[in-house]
Amino acid sequence: MTMVGPEIADQTRLLRLLRDGPRSRVELADALGLPRARFAAEVDRLTTQGLVETAGPAASRGGRRSSLLRMAGQVRFGAVVVGDGRLEVALTDGELTLLTRYAEPLDVRVGPEAAVSRAVEVLGKLRAEAGLAKLAGVGVALPGPVTVRAGAPAVAPALPGWHQFPVRDTIAAELGCPVQVDNDANVMALGELHAGTGRAFDDFLYVKLGNAVGCGLILDGALYRGAASGAGDVGHLPLAEDGPLCGCGQTGCLEAYCGDAALVREAVTAARAGRSTALGDRLAATGPLTTADVGRAVTDGDPVAQTLVRDAARRLGQVVVSLVSFVNPAIVIIGGAAPGIGPVLLAEIRGVVYRRSTPLATGSMPIVLSDLDDRAALIGGARLISDQVFAAC
Numbered sequence: 001m002t003m004v005g006p007e008i009a010d011q012t013r014l015l016r017l018l019r020d021g022p023r024s025r026v027e028l029a030d031a032l033g034l035p036r037a038r039f040a041a042e043v044d045r046l047t048t049q050g051l052v053e054t055a056g057p058a059a060s061r062g063g064r065r066s067s068l069l070r071m072a073g074q075v076r077f078g079a080v081v082v083g084d085g086r087l088e089v090a091l092t093d094g095e096l097t098l099l100t101r102y103a104e105p106l107d108v109r110v111g112p113e114a115a116v117s118r119a120v121e122v123l124g125k126l127r128a129e130a131g132l133a134k135l136a137g138v139g140v141a142l143p144g145p146v147t148v149r150a151g152a153p154a155v156a157p158a159l160p161g162w163h164q165f166p167v168r169d170t171i172a173a174e175l176g177c178p179v180q181v182d183n184d185a186n187v188m189a190l191g192e193l194h195a196g197t198g199r200a201f202d203d204f205l206y207v208k209l210g211n212a213v214g215c216g217l218i219l220d221g222a223l224y225r226g227a228a229s230g231a232g233d234v235g236h237l238p239l240a241e242d243g244p245l246c247g248c249g250q251t252g253c254l255e256a257y258c259g260d261a262a263l264v265r266e267a268v269t270a271a272r273a274g275r276s277t278a279l280g281d282r283l284a285a286t287g288p289l290t291t292a293d294v295g296r297a298v299t300d301g302d303p304v305a306q307t308l309v310r311d312a313a314r315r316l317g318q319v320v321v322s323l324v325s326f327v328n329p330a331i332v333i334i335g336g337a338a339p340g341i342g343p344v345l346l347a348e349i350r351g352v353v354y355r356r357s358t359p360l361a362t363g364s365m366p367i368v369l370s371d372l373d374d375r376a377a378l379i380g381g382a383r384l385i386s387d388q389v390f391a392a393c
């Protein structure tokens with residue numbers, strides 16, 4: 001474990017404050033509680049490292065005018081998101097604002113070597129286009145549990161053949177910058193903490209839907225990973241002994257009821273049985289159904305599609321009831337639902353949770369859909385690595 005001295009802790013706090021936007025020197029020195037000379041020395045050190053720069057005079061508060069400091073303009077973090085059939089890559093500035101993003105289809109069954117090498121190639125291209133020799137760091141989100149200490153995926157049904165592949169070390173060696181890898185629900189929770197609804201809360205649950213279902217836990221303003229970075233891996237919680245078969249080989253897991261594959265499976269069954277004209281027509285017209293098709297049918301008012309989503313949401317709601325009682329979050333944020341599905345899903349989850357939880361846990365606890373859409377994982381990836389980079393300055 002790295003020992004962090006008081007100067008380094010001050011620099012970390014300074015960088016984390018500037019990550020939220022420019023601030024005047026006076027405000028920063030006050031916020032850090034540092035004498036002016038010491039503060040100036042820390043700023044000089046960070047300026048020399050190319051992390052901080054002066055951004056002109058601050059608005060006058062009377063007396064001597066202060067100058068503004070901000071993250072240096074050339075700081076760029078990379079974010080890589082793998083999952084739901086896609087590879088997404090983005091660059092952010094030092095305040096973690098998305099600057100460029102790129103996406104292409106990716107079947108994770110091509111294996112980790114091919115997928116990681118493609119991610120490195122795209123990152124290298126975006127870096128070159130930005131005219132940079134080096135990125136400040138790269139954060140990677142994977143659709144399954146990750147052994148964060150090893151920077152590699154644990155066994156995950158959503159990532160066949162990826163077990164223990166050194167994702168972190170491979171990308172770090174190729175790009176020559178720090179890299180951190182984590183589970184996508186954790187990364188999305190960090191995105192919410194930085195730029196979404198979660199910004200206003202120190203304790204919240206981020207529930208992630210999609211092919212893989214998971215949960216990111218923010219406690220006391222920081223991501224909680226647990227002893228082996230497996231906290232929040234709720235997709236394979238058993239809900240029934242004899243439920244539907246799950247991708248993990250077990251039956252009755254949460255994901256087997258409300259993952260994308262489960263929704264699509266139920267939609268196809270309903271379409272083939274002639275129970276839903278909307279889904280039946282879509283199946284005949286476009287071939288295999290997707291969650292987007294289910295979402296469209298829900299929006300068009302198809303009662304069968306709405307019932308499918310409500311049934312899935314009820315199962316998820318039951319799990320959220322337990323999580324809320326256990327953790328007592330200030331808010332629950334739900335992300336990753338296909339367009340059209342969110343509102344019906346949310347209404348049902350709210351119904352279950354408010355009906356079944358204790359007033360102490362849910363008295364003033366909102367349950368909302370994420371307002372970051374598909375940006376949560378990219379911003380969260382940048383947040384993940386910036387936390388590490390800033391702590392090491």
Ligand SMILES: [Zn+2]
Pocket residue numbers: 235236246247248249250253254255256
């Ligand atoms: Zn399972």
